[in-house]
Amino acid sequence: MKTNTNNNQRPLIERPIQETAFYPSYKHLIQNDNYEEWSGYTALASFACEGQEYFAVRNTCGVYDICPMIKYDISGPDAERFMNRLVTRDVSKMLPERVVYAVWCNDNGHVIEDGTVFRYSATDFRLCCAERQLEWLEDSSIGYDVSIADVTEEIAGLAVQGPVSCRILKKMGFTGVENLKPFQLATFPLHGYDVVISRTGFTGDLGYELWIDVKNASDLWESLFSAGKPHGILMMGSEALEMLRIEAGLMLVNAEFMSCFQTVRLNRDRTPFELGLDWLVDFNKGHFIGRRALLKVSMKGLSRKLVGIDIDWNKQADGALIYDSKDASKQIGEVTSALWSPILKQNIALAYLDAPYFDGGKEMWAEVYLHRECMWERKMYKCRVAQRPFYSPDRRRLTPPNDM
Amino acid sequence: MAKHYQNIVIGGGHNGLVCAAYLARAGQSVLVVEAANEIGGAACTRELVPGAKVSSGAHLLHAMPADLISDLGLANHGLSFSAQSIKTVSLNADGPAIVFDGDTVKGEDVSAEDEAAYQRFNADMQRMAKALRPVFDKLAPEPSIETWAERLTLLGLGLRIRSLGRFHMRELLRIIGMNFYDLLDEYFENRQLKAAIAMDALLGAEWGARSMGSVLTYLYRLAGYQRSKGLGLALPAGGMGAVSQSIAAAAKAAGAEIRTSAKVKSILIENDKASGVELDDGEKIQAGRVISNADPKQTFLKLVNVDHLDTGFIRQIRNLRSRGRAAKLHLVLKAAPQFKGLQEADLGARMLIAPNMDDIELAFNPCKYGRYPEEPVFEITVPSASDGSLAANGQHVLSAIVQYVPYDDSAELDANRAAFLKTILQQLERYAPGIGKQISHAELLLPRDLENEFGITGGHWHHVELVFEAFLFNRPVPALARHSSPIEGLYMCGAGCHPGGNVMGIAGRNAANQVLKGGQ
Known part of the structure; x- marks a missing residue:
């Protein structure tokens, strides 16, 4: 156990924060001390430059430490x-x-x-x-x-994501890893221990997640980075991941919704339908927890729903409220996560919209606040419902992936 | 092809039988399945030894509504009483007894002030119980005000309380969450007198006179006396089994079928709807609805496959308080026992052993930590004094509720039972010298034994503790308060539902009404 310290400062709050199993391996790469806490672990918001880390995933390979999951x-x-x-x-x-x-x-x-x-x-x-x-x-x-x-503390995990991720894994000796289909997993030997590799991730790109016993963490990390170095492999932090997951249209707890265990206010709880996850609800499989309540809800129409939207111009619409008209007479939704997408060159966001706006086709305006030279400006930009995922390259699905 | 019933009632206790009787009278086909080889549940008469019978569960009738008795024509189906409105006598090992008869109290050590205070106390409590009675008699209201019916129900409750007048309304709101100890201190001096009154709030409960909410259970009990309309504390001729038998006869006369020795293994559920029951021997009986008179824990933790239930609901059910704290003592006596300070003519009265409220509290404390009390408190009846049919050849039977006993399912249960019986008999000996020599048969049923005998979780005769948080729409849990359950076609009709335990029958009647309404 260590306390969260910045190198030159006294700790702001004394509390135990655990290092992940990979932390000793990659700590020499940390350049800007941009730490955050994740489930009691030290996590990195970025190692050096979140933009560079983001582009590693889209162009080469980015690695994210998911031990705290x-x-x-x-x-x-x-x-x-x-x-x-x-x-x-x-x-x-x-x-x-x-x-x-x-x-x-x-x-x-x-x-x-x-x-x-x-x-x-x-x-x-x-x-x-x-x-x-x-x-x-x-x-x-x-x-x-x-x-x-x-088993959070016993199993270490690394997300290895990006177009050359498969190639790096093959180079490490994981023969046959290229045959893993999306959402498939298999166990591979490495230096006398088992590595479970699943073709999963949170980036919307080709990618894998590697799961091992924590005691093998440094060996796996060293192997991965020595194999990946010629291919531009890079550790990344949560800021890059945030960009990637928004482009992939993936929701995040505490951003798009709060767990019903944590909500205090009325109407903050969300059903799967409101999150657009009706495809995950199977009423025909027999009883499951919440089934009767959801069945009742499904009889009624939805009053709001999480969708992807596309906003005019290039000003990231963080926290924007969405209105039915340019003069903002009636609020009809709000943005939960927003991004100026570097790869799409598109101003995208996840947003809750009221009925019937979430079906698209209606005029909508996002109220965006811009901080320009120490002054706030309010801008109204037209927006529209957009397809999710915003970004979904073919390599995400292709098996075996193109050998880049 | 096997018969398909419209309704199956699980459990032939009095509430199940009442429910079956009302359903059958409405033209529904009903089958009652009872695990034991006799119907009645905890309202039953059992032979202890040849020639001596006793009410082996509840031993007094004091809460059954007069209109239910007349409605079902129980008198025509064999219900009669060997004694009604019997007196209550608080015994004293070292001095005179105190006798409660109607709204008067008499005793050598009871002052004129206390006698007058008792009249005042009784009038105050009766008035408040009367205001609350409709709440106890009727279906639990919905805690919402979404429909006009719901608004009117809650408004009605508010108006009834308001109709007490400003003074009594404030007084009710002041005392309703209060502990009985403090309230009785406000009225009386005599310690034994206070303890005797306190017993009515505490019998069967897992709390002492100093526990919060004990005033509420006293008012609850008074409401029971009121609705029985003059029956008071009554001894059914032939024991409490006669109550169940007469309800069963009424149910059968209306067309209900009753099967005994038919233990339900599980409730069948098809397409998220109750469709019947499976018995221990594998027999399946189909029905449109299943109505469970079993306690909520038994019903939802044992009879319903957990695959059909939600976790939050299971949590609520598991957290229900159902730790029985009352034991049952049955003695066969060779001759009439002689209690100190008791008139011979009063042997048929209800006798209490509770010297003062602190003794009640001291008897209560050990059970919280799983220990047996050294000096328990008692409610004693000698039903054979007024009902010769219970004991032949000059013998007598004594039936006593002994409080407060821990729920003990340890390996030492038999040894603990024997030791505790010894404690009890030693204590009885002080109040009835020579009683030990008169005993020809003794039986002590601890909560664990009552659980086995009657199939009630924890051996708790209210199924679920009667506490403030488990009244009305919270009884036993919100999803079950109005007799329906999360599973379509599965209903609850037992004491675990509002308005709760005692041999009362209201839960069974309300359940039948809800079933007939297709109720939610």
């Missing part, structure tokens, strides 16, 4: 029944060595979180998510023959 191992004869009741989609259809994106709700059908479900075998699953929720999982396991273990 919360990981629960769920095993036992009833693991499939347990998982199928927990999440809204049908995981009984999942084959072993597959990964799916899933969302799970409380009794009221309000979203607790979204995350990924890894299936290793008929009886072994892993749930990866951003927030701790062991209590909910344990209470949900009452009546099931399953064991639930928080």
Whole structure:
């Protein structure tokens, strides 16, 4: 355990922040001390330049330390029944060595979180998510023959993302990694230990996530970076990831929605429908937590929905309110995450829009505030509903990927 | 092809039978399935030894509404009483007893001030209980004001309380969340007198006189006396089993079927709708609706497959308080027991052993930590004094509720039971010298034994503790308060629902009404 310190300063707040298993390997690359806390771990917002890190993922390979991601191992004869009741989609259809994106709700059908479900075998699953929720999982396991273990501290993870990610992994000796389809996983040997590689990520690009026992972290990191160095491999921080995930149109807990465990105000809870995740809700698979509430909700029309929008001009529309007209007479939505997309040269955002605006085709205006030479200016820009993902290159889906 | 019923009621306790009777009278087909080989649940009469019978669960009827008894014609189906409005006598090992008869109290050590105070206290409490009674008698209101019906219900409750007048309304709001200890101190001097009154708020509960909310349970009990319209504390002829038998007879006469020795293993659910029950032997019985008289924990943690339930709901059910704190003592006596200070003619009265409120509190404390009390408090009846059919050849049976006992399912249960029985008998000996020698058979049922005998989780006769947070729309949990459940076609009709326990039957009647309304 270490306290969060900047090199030249006393700690602002004394509190334990843990280093990830990879931290000793990459700390020499940290140039601007742009730290942040993530689930009790030291994480980097950027190593040197977030723009450069962003472009590494789009052009070569960027690596993101995902050790702090919360990981629960769920095993036992009833693991499939347990998982199928927990999440809204049908995981009984999942084959072993597959990964799916899933969302799970409380009794009221309000979203607790979204995350990924890894299936290793008929009886072994892993749930990866951003927030701790062991209590909910344990209470949900009452009546099931399953064991639930928080393995966050035991499993180290690296996201290796970008057009040359596959090539680097092949060079490391992961023979056959190119045959992994999106959302498929497999176990590969490396220097006498196992590396689980899943073709998953949060960047909307070709990419893989590598999962190992924490004790092998430095060996994996060294191998990866020595193989990747000629290909322009770069560590990246959360600021670059934020740009990437917005271009990929992916939502983030505490940005697009808050877990229903944490909301205080009324009307801050979200159903999967409001998040545009109706494709994840399977009413035909039998009961799951929140099903009855969601069934009722689904009978009524939606009053708001999260969509992608495209805004005129090039001023990033952070926190913009959206109106029905240029004179801002009626608010009809708001931006949750915004980005001037470097690769698309487009002003994009994720936003909640009221009915019927989320269906598109109506006139909408975003109210954008600009800070220019120490003065705030308010600008109204026309905007429209746009397809998500905003950016989705073919290499994201191609198996095997083009050998770049 | 097997018969398909419109309704299956799980559990032939009194609420299940009442529910079945009302449904059958409305022309519905009903099957009651009871796990035991006799119907009645905790309102039953059991033979202890040849020639001696006792009400082995509840032993007094004091809360069943008069209109329910007349409505179901229970008198025509065999219900009669060997005694009604019996007195209450608070025993004293070292001095004179105190006798409560109607709204008067008498005792050598009871001052004229206390006698007058009792009249005043009684009038005050009866007035408040009357204002609250409709709340206890009716279906739990919705806690929302979305529809006019809901608004009117809540408005009505407010108006009834307001109609007490400014003084009594304020007084009710002052005392309703209060502890009984302090309230009784406001009225009375005599410590034994206060303890005797306090017992009515505490019987069957997991709390002492100093616990918050004990005033509410006293008013709840008074409301029960009021709705029984003069029956008061009553002894059914033939024991409490006669109550259940008469309801069963009424239900059968209306067309309901009753099967005993039919233990339900699980509630069948198809397409998210209750479709019947499966018995222990594998037999499946189909029905349009399943109405559970089992307690909420039993129903939702054992009978319903957890695949069909949400986690938040399971949490709520698991957190329900259902730790029975009352044990049941049954003695067969070779002759009439002699209690100190008790007139021979009063042997048929209800007797209390609770010397003062601090003793009640001291008896309560150990059970919180899983220990048995050294000097428990008692409610004693000798039903054979007024009902010769219960004991032959000059024998007597004694039935007592013994408080406060921990829920004990340890490996030492048998040894603990034997030791505690010894404690109890030693204490009884002080109040009835020589009773030990008169005993020809003794039986002590601890909460764990009551759980086994009646199939009630924790052996708690209210199913779920009667506490402020588990009243009205919160009883037992909001999703079940109006008898329907998260699962379509699955209803609850037992004491776990508003208005709660005691042999009352209102939950069963309200459930039947809701079922017939297709109720939400």
